[in-house]
Amino acid sequence: MSQQRSAEPSPFSPGYGRAPLVFGGHAEELAELTAVFETLDFGENQTVLLSGLRGSGKTSMLAKIQDHARDSGWLVISDDASAGLMERVMETTIPGLMSEVSVDARRRLTGLGIWKFSAQWEYIDRHREIKPLLRRDLVALSEELSHSGSPAGILITIDEVSSGKTRLRELARFALELSHAIGEGANLMVVFAGIRVNLEALVNEEHTTFLRRSRDLDFRRLTPAETRFVLEESIRIGGKAIDEDALTSLVSVSQGYPYLVQLAGDYAWRNSESKSSITLSDAQAAHGKAIAAVERRVISRVYQDLSEVDQQFIAAMAVDDGPSRVSDIVRRLEVSDQYVQVYKKRLIESGYVQTDGRGLVTFSLPYLRDYVRSLTADDLGTGATDDWDHFPPLSPQAG
Ligand SMILES: Nc1ncnc2c1ncn2[C@@H]1O[C@H](COP(=O)(O)OP(=O)(O)OP(=O)(O)O)[C@@H](O)[C@H]1O
Ligand SMILES: [Mg+2]
Structure with missing residues (x-):
């Protein structure tokens, strides 16, 4: 028989939000989080902040957690922190979840008068006499789930937390409802995912201080x-x-x-x-x-996620072939040592940069240096070259 065979489809899935066939690492964290779905013993896992640079696997992790939650009979609310979040969750997602609970549960829930459904269980609207509040929906649902044969709760994952002012305010209002629901005893696990500075901005909003007690998961590289x-x-x-x-x-x-x-x-x-x-x-x-x-x-x-000053800091680092001396960065940026220390600390906390001992800093993200060099080759004269170097542009006067 011939060795020849048709090419098999690739098992790899490069792309944003495309769950990998084989999910590497994070086994311990995943085990700890998913144990809660069985035990309802939340410990420090009631609210979770999942940070990490782009492409580090945050969305894939959320998908994993959601799968486990559903397998344990939990209801899952997953959305992005984009405009209209509260309305989407209350008008579409939660009514949609009604089809996932038993007929008896549905009957009891609608008996509360929070929602109005047709005889075919099509969602009609909100009952008018009760002010619609997300916390009420969640408490009611959670109570129902906790009375079922195998007690369960509700997982809420919000991806793509961004730091725009109006977005943050809206998200903080959403978070406040969650904190009230938790306070009233609802079995909720809440996971917010985004890059670190944006999560920090969220935690610093009014009404979201309860998030300071969150479990922090920071995704870096796999081993x-x-x-x-x-x-x-x-x-x-x-x-x-x-x-x-x-x-x-x-x-x-x-x-x-x-x-x-x-x-x-x-x-x-x-x-x-x-x-x-x-x-x-x-x-x-x-x-x-x-x-x-x-x-x-x-x-x-x-690179675009970085503030302008952060970008300048990174560019000043990219001049070096290896780790950079902080004193060199101070000199290149022509700013004070103190100023550089503040930005250094921030970049380290966000995971872009790591210390290399003895006041040296280096890129933690592979190939960020090369990328920055390709952008700033002209400004910094780093000698980054490509094939076009053999064909310098002609000035208009030439020829
Ligand atoms: N643990 C993992 N093991 C193997 N591959 C992974 C893992 N996590 C993510 N990937 C792969 O990495 C790529 C990026 O994953 P993902 O979209 O989850 O990242 P992200 O952190 O959400 O990025 P962004 O911040 O841009 O939203 C995808 O191709 C995904 O299949
Ligand atoms: Mg993502």
Whole structure:
């Protein structure tokens, strides 16, 4: 029989919000959170703030938690922190959840007079005599769930927390309703996800101080062992094998950055076409493509998330080939040492930068340096080159 076979579909899923076939790392946190769905013993897991840079796997984690919650009979409300959140949840999501509870439960719930449904259980509107409040809906639903055979609760996940002023105010109002519902004993687990500065802005809003007691999950990179597992296991499930040197090479290029793990795996897989095994040359062919794609799709957005001053700080770091001395950054930015320390601290807390001991700072995100250099090559004269360097632009007067 011939070795030839048609190319199998790639088991990798590079893209925002595309759940990976193999979810690497975070096993402990996931186990702790999902245990609550069985025990209803919330401990420190009643509210969770999930932070991490773009492409670090926040949305994928939320999807994982939601799957576990549903498996345990919990109701799930998942949405983005975009305009109209409260209305969407109260007018669409919660009435929609009615189809997930038993007929008896539905009858009892509508008996409370909070919602009006047709004989076919089509949601009509809100009962007029009672002021519609999200906390009331949640308390009623939670109470019903806690009386069922296997007590359950409600998981609420809000992704893409952003820091616009009106957005934050609206989100804070939403959060306040959640805190009241929790205060009245509703079994809620609440997870907010976003980049760190935006979550901090949310916590600093009026009425959201209860979020200070949240469990903090900060997603950085996967470890080399976790990265290896994701690559190898995805490839195995996809129906191929990978040579040891090729695997090592893909681990190196991806640097444990989830989005890049998927991109590198995907390019290597595609390069191997109909072969049954991925070789070093496939992995090498993936290098350049994967890095270019991650810079275009992810790193550029990571960079845009930074404030102008943060960007200047990063640019001043990118001058160096390795870790930067803080004193050099002070000099390059022509600002005070104190000023630089404030921004350094912020960037470290947000996960963009890490200390390298003895006052040195370095990029924690692979390839951010190269990206910044490509943007600022002219300003900084860093000598970043590309093929166009052989074809300098002509001035209008020339020729
Ligand atoms: N734990 C993981 N193991 C393997 N791959 C992962 C993991 N988490 C996420 N990925 C992959 O990384 C990519 C980005 O994931 P995701 O969209 O969840 O990131 P994010 O943090 O939500 O990004 P953003 O901030 O832009 O919304 C996807 O291709 C996803 O399949
Ligand atoms: Mg996301």
